[in-house]
Amino acid sequence: MRDLPSLKSLRAFEAAARNGSLTAAANELCIGQGAISHQIRILEDNLGLSVFVRKQHGVELTPEGALLFASCNRAFDDLEGVVQHIRPRNTQKILRVKVGPFFSMKLIAPRISQFLAENPGLQIHLSHLETNTPATGTADVIIDYCLHPPPARFSQRLLRERLVPVCGKAIWEAQVDKHDLLCGNRLHYRGLQEWQSWIASSGLRLTPSRQDLIFDDQHIILEAVKEGQGVALIDRTMVEYELRSGQVCLAHDHFYEPNETYQFVCQEELFRTKPVTKSFLGWLLQEIGDRQRRYAEIAHVGTVG
Template sequence: MTRRLPSLNGLRAFEAAGRHGSFTAAARELNVTQTAVSRLVRLLEDRLGFALFRRHASALELTAQGQALLAGLTDAFDSIARLTESVEAMRGGPVLTVGVGPTLAVSWLIPRLATFYRSHPAIEVRVATGGATRPVRDDWTCTIRRDTDALPGYTAERLFPSIVVPVCTPELASTLRSPDDLRNATLIVVSNMPNEWPHWFEAARLRSPPHPAGEASFESNAMAMQAALDGVGVAIAQFPYVSDALATGRLVAPFPIIAHTRDSWFLEYRPVRREDPALLAFREWLHQEADRERQVETELVNRGSMGAIRARTKVRKR
């Protein structure tokens, strides 16, 4: 039997847009442009011969046909995801794929994997960049994400809080005596995270936020952290991104002030994977590493001494 199916990309674009009520939100989930989502939905409507949305200035409204199609598509895609996960769980070798944002992968997860392999040499860990900024893929065993809530249909286990801290080279830190001195510094900003500096200014109880001498903007946290390492200026960083650089003294936190955000870092996975032996081993190890990370964060708050943090973190020669 030959199936006459519309474009699967069009169906995915419509399902995401219908679920979110927005082409823009659907584009973020699918990691494509808003224009691409709109075009795929328009092509699907042309193929079906009727409109799926009433397009308003600030929202999308499903037509009767759109409502009927959305309900069936969401169930169908959920069924495909569950079927795929069930089949993958039948594979013989212990393989674990973890989805994680590129900066957390390079700065925090990968440097710690050697300790996992020493305890679990038979488990193959595959690191897929994504998680924090891209849709979670069905072929991932789990993901490490920063968010306020768990993904729908996922089990979430809190690893550590989301906090931000200013960091810079030791040479630059020597010129900073108080947060007010940031007025004379170049502040490094991640363009899609413009609120992290203001959030820290509030935690530092500055009467008025500094107007820095300069500002350097980068598109990703990885670029911003490299700029800080190169002495470009003072960056505001998620603590896991810089904890190892602080431990080795390549970066310092010039002020013992951190700012908690509304988010947390989570390990998330589908409930069907709960008894996966590779995931069980990985989550136990990951929670141990998260406990150490929280201890280092506490050291920063309580002592305000990077020397103490370096001494404590270097224990990871284990």
Template sequence: MSRNPYGLPSLKMLKSFECAARCGSIKDAAAELFVTPGAVSHQVKALEQELGVQLFIRSHRAVELTPEGWVLKDALSRGFFDISRAIKSIQSRVDPNSVTIGATTAVSSLWLTPRISRFWRDHGEITINQHVRDRPFVRPVLLDLVIEYRISAPDEPHDVLFDDVLIPLCAPDFDRSGASELGDIAALPLIHLDAKETNWTSWQNWFDALNYNGELSTRHRVNNYTIALQLAKDGQGVVLGWQRLVAPLLDAGELIVLGRYRSAAPGRFYLIHAGIENNAQTALVRQWLINDID
């Protein structure tokens, strides 16, 4: 019997190619797969050599699919989707009372986890698993529920969890003397979030919304909102805060609001119910989260 009855290249080659094709970048694919860009590039080149065709047109910053690449990418995406759906179906049979929710680190720790604890007081029989990820969730989303902050509404079925207000935040002992006007805040050491994979609103967006067009200072540039909040708590600068999201930190006095300026967040927090098995347990958790908005 053939050791490879389907005549397929190695799964590592196919997975590397599919990820790079979906991301449009070798570098971004490497970050998703937790390997080096060189490793992804090696696997894709090996796949091209085995197939005898070019799958990518490579440029300095991105990759573009050839016609043959598009054919293979579409087939792999459908195949991986069907495999994931089958696995999800099997898992739901093993633990029918399990619900998996996707969220960023900040949303998980500040908003979702406290609510799950309250949910379990009345529904301890339902297992809630969290899939925490600070990069965008791959589409199609194969989780029961996903919480995302987005500037525009998602295409998937969804509910609006809440709108929010953006405010400057700092540690209680941070030197904020004289920071009464926008120009004063702009001159303070601002903590900037550089995460191109997210829809987080930036300091530049916030000042633009308040019609301020002066220079903005920089203290730290980070790629994770939880890290930005921690730097602010440590007194390292001023962070832009989503008032409802960071309410636990405000209530605990770990951060305080700096000044009187605030603006409505351009995005909303959405609850996407994109699960394959939209069962009664998922529906219960979804409705509970919607009703638990305070």
């Protein structure tokens, strides 16, 4: 007989550790927060140590808890892969994908009907994954923005961003000195680092911006750019439509490549046994490749004049 804590307590612990919150774990497992707390106490009593440090706005893993979480994560992922493999074949017609909302909106949604037409009867379930959320859960595929893909899984790089400064058409046409345009209002995604890296790699001598606006939503940044609120760094692949339609212009053609990349991640076993997973990866790579090949058509949009 295996000397292990109960599966119920381990499941409650894994959900709480992954979400960083007992409340979120309770919501995910459709039970009360008190039940989650009770299972955690059972687990800690069994182990004779604490797995969490309780914080005001959630929980934080102890060193021992972090070791247990890593092991639970691997075990549950393996179990999930086997369950998906042995389920009846009709479940092969469902593909569950977790992906960041901006990537989903710009690269998947515009032409996903083409992929569905090539795979009759397939259902695609898209759910949004915050960028800083670990790539775990019940999805077949995770499209994760990360420095290193998770170990012990199949992964394929989809896209390394090429961040370029873009601005609205109106302020591009109104600004005679294009160099000065880059020193105006700068719009940032979550922090100042990307602009600092872009300026350093460009070799340009730019004065500090007149105003720095920091957002945590790339959709809002793009809308602010189109409305003339400033200049933002956005991957060229993500703004191809706006560049082609003239809604935004390139403020400069220098690009900066962050070290993080978008990665297609799934279980090795699932990739081998669920053909639609491989088909979806091929379609994504084709879509991204087609967009990048069209760069030549828009290379000078907004830079000539």
